Amino acid sequence: MYEKIRTLIVDDDSNWRYDLQDIAQKAGLKKIDVVSSEREAVALLDKGSYHLMMLDTKYGSLVMGPNIAKAAIARGHSPRIVALSGSSDNEKLWQNHGFEYKFIDKSTIGEDDIKPILNEIEV
Secondary structure, eight states, X not given: OOTTOEEEEEOSOHHHHHHHHHHHHHTTOOEEEEESSHHHHHHHHTTOOOSEEEEESEETTEEOHXXXXXXXXXXXXXXXXXXXXXXXXXXXXXXXXXXXXXXXXXXXXXXXHHHHHHTTOOO
């Protein structure tokens, strides 16, 4: 059902990357790119667009996720954005950028959190 949805997962922690990819696959996603940095994500955005982007908020002390989302939008892409963080305090880093997102605590994320978002995506 969701096989055509192109998904980008970005997280600097390899354990989280694996877990998020597993959750995405269990939700029915097949076309998934997984990277660890803003640089890698932006390079992929230069090659094509994504329907869904699951973005970690921070890379160490640097804000990463909102920058990637802004880079996608600047390239004319219009993905559904899932903002991820292990701390609800980090949601404020996503606010006031002019794009919509769904903030999810990545320590509790599951496929049931992703499916409603997938149902909104038209491919």
